[in-house]
Amino acid sequence: MSETATPSAKPAGPKWEADAKDDIRTALRKFQKPLQELVQRDANEGDTRLLVTDFLCVALGYDKYEDLTTEYAVRGEFADYGVRIEKQLVAFIEVKRAAQQLNARHLRQVETYAVKEGLEWIILTNGQTWQAYHVTVVTGQQVSTTLALEVDVLGDETTAKKVERLFHLHRSALKRDTISELWKRQAATSPQALADVLRSPAVLDAMRKEIRRQNSFNADVDELGRIIRSGVIRPELVIDAKK
Template sequence: MKRHAEFGCCTEGEKMTDPKFEARLSVLAGWAREAAHRGHPVPSDTDLETISRLKDASTDQVDRQAVEPWLPTIQWLLKQAAFGVAAPHQQLPVELAQPLGFTEMAVEVAGVGEPEPVEVSAAPAEPSPAVPDAVPEVEVSLVDVAPAQKGEAEGTVTVVAKIKPATAQSKMPKWESDARESVKAAVKKFAKPLQSLLERDANEGDTRLVVTDLLCEGLGYDKFRDLTTEYMVKQDFADYGVRIDKQLVGFIEVKRISQKLNERHLRQVQMYAVNEGVEWMILTNGQVWRAYHLTGGLPVVVDMAFEVDLLGPESVAEKAEKLFYLHREALKRRKIDDLWKHRAATSPEALLDILLSDTVLDAIRKEVKRNSGISTTVQDLATVLRMEVVDRKLIAK
């Protein structure tokens, strides 16, 4: 088994020209070091670099035998890296913390004297249990043999082993795997129609036709049950009202494909959402999709959950990973919540509030004193940060 002492064996040119590649590789490297430390076999650093470059763990350019057991884990890590999450392996879901099909078990074996290689079996006083006719093949690898601990019977031996069933199954629910496949297929299928619309500068009506097809074929919406076109909001009309299980959950505003999405368009769909009391707003020109969350109150708070360019340079897998959160089944289960909450918590405005808080300013004051011997006040530090460090446009907000 190869231990990963160092990763990141990309060229200097890649480091300088593709920070996203570097971020993906750093995320995978951090995870691999920790997994290897726990005794798990992990993909080689070359395979991790290839996955980081292609942004897809399902590629045939890597050692499939090494990568396959970790496929859901690596795809999850790539998704977190795409949204800027640092060291996501530290919050790895339990089911992704070990390769598919591996479980750990500890067995106590009665013995005498110093620990020796033992065969795990039932206690001598008990009859051996009947073995089923069909027993699946398993791979067992010894991890550790430990002598009796304090409080245990003398001669007790603890055997820790890894047991891998002959077949390993993904933990991903069927609805999710089906939805992801549908979105990925749609990203591929609609690339050419969208490019054609862009090249001929199609009008808003033609753009809306393609958007409707993508919503229905790729994102799982029924055009009669889930989508209401020209949804009336007071004296205006939203392009689409989106219903899930008969409940209005959001609005979609469509612009012609050549038109750049802007703040005016956002204010338009925001007005619809405020008036109808819904929390999701989607702006699109067919090529670019932006999803926003609206939190009611005075004033209302609008946070972008994600943006994806279906004709942009990202891989199909990366585009599909983002667009998946607008799939009917994903939106129904509120899979998108973590995205907008993370984006809101790390927005420039939120970080500025933290930076200018008394707790942080006092810590900076102490650090200035320790480094320079000069005493200052939190008020002076706040003034310097506002006037000379932070972007004035951000302060104005």
């Protein structure tokens, strides 16, 4: 009786996605030791940039000459990197030295560049930690910058989780704007978004009906809204007190 060959497992996604993740997985092993050494000796920003450039090319698939512009001029100032995909500027990258903790001041610096150039995406890194932020500019409102993803290359998370997050920064993924879908999903379930849902008329009315079912008490919807605003939701999430 002849044996039937077992068909090989099909990749979970398209080939370009599998290839991108393979790039990242291989690079994480390759860069771990050099990155650890940079952190241990508190390497300067210039040395960190050398490693970041190599990581962008080897792990994330960018062409050093076609896709990356160092010291990108922004109205008399300079972003560390401008990232172009098919000649279109899509993001700025700000690099800090390997042992330096990334902070809000660093973010504000590159955020200003993005606003001036009309970009949605900025990346902040010290080689070890990679953060990607979405920048939203609405006329007459304060600029909103929200974290879309964060990866600690030397952290305790599994390699698989690091690969899944870094994938959205790979050239192939950024070209297809997968990071926007990631950001939209996160924004939809952010504390602010959920606070808005809790205060929506439909949810307040559903609360009123459930309270009546459980306690035979017909609560006032406006009063429920006041209680939600003042006693349930953190004050900083209540942007519009009239809601």
